[in-house]
Amino acid sequence: MESTGAKFDVTKLDLWYGQTQALNQVSMKIEANSITALIGPSGCGKSTFLRVLDRMNDLIDGVRVEGTVLYDGADIFGSADVIDLRKRIGMVFQKPNPFPMSVFDNVAYGPRVHGLHARTAAEKRHLSELVEKSLVNAALFDEVKDRLHKSALGLSGGQQQRLCIARVLAVEPDVLLMDEPTSALDPISTAKIEALLDELKVRYTIVIVTHNMQQAGRVSDSTGFFLHGELVEYAPTKEIFFNPRDKRTENYISGRFG
Amino acid sequence: MKRRILFEKGAEALLFACALVSILTVVFITVFLFQRGLPLFAKTSMAAFLFGTNWEPTAATPHYGILSFILGSVYVTGLSLVFAVPVGLSVGIYLAELADKQASRGIRAAVEILAGIPSVIYGLFGIAIISSVTRTLFGGSGYSLLSASIVLAIMTLPTIINVTEVSLRAVPRELKEGSLALGATHWQTIVRVLVPAARSGIIAGVVLGMGRAIGETMAVLMVGGNAPIMPSGLTGKVRTLTMNIITDMSYAKGDHLTSLFATGIVLFVFILALNLTVQLALKRSISGTEGSAGA
Numbered sequence: 001m002e003s004t005g006a007k008f009d010v011t012k013l014d015l016w017y018g019q020t021q022a023l024n025q026v027s028m029k030i031e032a033n034s035i036t037a038l039i040g041p042s043g044c045g046k047s048t049f050l051r052v053l054d055r056m057n058d059l060i061d062g063v064r065v066e067g068t069v070l071y072d073g074a075d076i077f078g079s080a081d082v083i084d085l086r087k088r089i090g091m092v093f094q095k096p097n098p099f100p101m102s103v104f105d106n107v108a109y110g111p112r113v114h115g116l117h118a119r120t121a122a123e124k125r126h127l128s129e130l131v132e133k134s135l136v137n138a139a140l141f142d143e144v145k146d147r148l149h150k151s152a153l154g155l156s157g158g159q160q161q162r163l164c165i166a167r168v169l170a171v172e173p174d175v176l177l178m179d180e181p182t183s184a185l186d187p188i189s190t191a192k193i194e195a196l197l198d199e200l201k202v203r204y205t206i207v208i209v210t211h212n213m214q215q216a217g218r219v220s221d222s223t224g225f226f227l228h229g230e231l232v233e234y235a236p237t238k239e240i241f242f243n244p245r246d247k248r249t250e251n252y253i254s255g256r257f258g
Numbered sequence: 259m260k261r262r263i264l265f266e267k268g269a270e271a272l273l274f275a276c277a278l279v280s281i282l283t284v285v286f287i288t289v290f291l292f293q294r295g296l297p298l299f300a301k302t303s304m305a306a307f308l309f310g311t312n313w314e315p316t317a318a319t320p321h322y323g324i325l326s327f328i329l330g331s332v333y334v335t336g337l338s339l340v341f342a343v344p345v346g347l348s349v350g351i352y353l354a355e356l357a358d359k360q361a362s363r364g365i366r367a368a369v370e371i372l373a374g375i376p377s378v379i380y381g382l383f384g385i386a387i388i389s390s391v392t393r394t395l396f397g398g399s400g401y402s403l404l405s406a407s408i409v410l411a412i413m414t415l416p417t418i419i420n421v422t423e424v425s426l427r428a429v430p431r432e433l434k435e436g437s438l439a440l441g442a443t444h445w446q447t448i449v450r451v452l453v454p455a456a457r458s459g460i461i462a463g464v465v466l467g468m469g470r471a472i473g474e475t476m477a478v479l480m481v482g483g484n485a486p487i488m489p490s491g492l493t494g495k496v497r498t499l500t501m502n503i504i505t506d507m508s509y510a511k512g513d514h515l516t517s518l519f520a521t522g523i524v525l526f527v528f529i530l531a532l533n534l535t536v537q538l539a540l541k542r543s544i545s546g547t548e549g550s551a552g553a
Binding site: 090097 | 430432433435436437438439440441442443446450451454455
């Protein structure tokens with residue numbers, strides 16, 4: 001591979017939902033250990049693009065994909081094992097989706113399905129350390145340490161979303177995909193999660209879909225602007241915001257539509 | 259203007275009256291059943307009735323012990339669930355999660371037909387096939403607790419299948435995606451997230467099926483053997499509460515007839531308890547869903 005830093009190398013990606021084309025010739029390189037924001041109006045294909053990266057679109061009937069997506073140089077549609085792919089590429093959703101089980105069990109879910117059985121005392125300790133570490137890294141531990149074994153559904157929306165981040169971190173992924181992770185949250189919870197992103201990018205490659213341009217401006221290193229399924233412009237965030245090359249980007253950034 | 263309001267009020271009153279009919283029917287049935295059944299306890303004690311094992315309603319000194327039939331109902335229903343729950347759950351999971359459109363359409367049609375078959379046909383099927391199979395395999399007459407349970411299991415399958423499927427489909431899509439996105443397999447997602455999330459609904463379905471099973475009369479009558487004795491094992495003959503009522507009803511007189519109404523009361527109480535359980539389970543499942551949408 002020519003560019004050593006690219007975590008994802010997407011070339012000429014087309015995607016159809018049945019007869020409707022949702023992505024059109026999207027090419028994009030996503031750098032490791034950076035935060036890449038995807039912006040654009042509703043229905044522009046940014047979430048669809050995100051969901052291609054860990055093949056969550058496989059779940060939808062009638063989806064057809066053409067083009068290549070290389071992850072660490074390997075084609076994700078080729079021989080790659082989708083389970084292993086999703087283990088290494090974590091996803092945080094728009095709406096917090098904790099499982100109806102305890103806080104602890106939510107975080108332990110990933111490690112458990114990947115074969116970490118807490119049978120012996122040492123394994124049990126390892127699991128609870130992993131859970132604690134993940135909660136600490138998601139900036140949630142102090143708020144839930146006294147109620148680890150109570151239902152996660154009792155947490156506030158912002159806490160639930162950080163729990164979902166902790167749940168992903170516990171699988172020890174390499175990439176975090178986030179689909180409008182703060183759109184259902186209040187400003188304080190949003191600020192907490194944005195602060196968290198900055199810490200996380202040291203260890204993870206983060207791709208975040210957001211319809212909040214201020215958020216993209218605050219947190220991201222690079223920004224891609226999608227419109228009607230096309231990647232109109234993709235550049236360092238500063239350039240997109242202060243010196244957009246495409247007229248459409250400029251119109252969107254300046255709030256003329258969207 | 260006035261006429262329209264009058265019409266509105268009239269329609270409302272009519273619908274309310276219809277709704278009232280269903281409530282009144284329940285009340286009437288309850289009152290009537292108790293009124294006809296309770297006088298038995300002037301002749302024999304409730305303990306002797308419920309825990310007596312001796313059913314000799316026409317003897318010179320009659321005995322009205324129905325414990326054998328209570329146990330018969332409990333055993334037959336319980337055993338039928340042992341067969342029906344694993345199969346029903348599996349089919350429900352298959353329909354909700356695994357089957358492609360064509361397969362699920364076919365299976366659903368079959369399940370609907372299964373639900374619509376009259377119980378006497380199940381009885382005929384039980385006599386023709388099930389009793390002879392159990393006779394060949396396990397001995398005895400073939401008219402037994404085991405045969406009755408198998409027939410009942412088939413009859414309760416549609417309820418359990420439908421409720422399982424519906425409950426699984428009602429689990430928010432986000433939970434499934436959340437699990438798969440963590441790298442869980444589809445199967446792990448089903449077993450560890452979807453089924454637990456749908457648990458209350460599934461339990462309600464099982465209890466609903468139980469209610470159907472315990473109230474079923476004709477099919478069990480045809481294959482159960484209907485001997486008024488304590489159930490003596492899987493291949494032994496069995497009489498349930500429903501069978502007891504239907505068998506003696508054609509000729510019973512006086513206290514004997516009253517004892518059949520009293521048997522009906524016991525059955526009624528069983529059904530009532532099961533229905534309350536269903537309501538509770540469903541209420542819990544609804545509040546559970548609200549919690550997951552949670553703020």
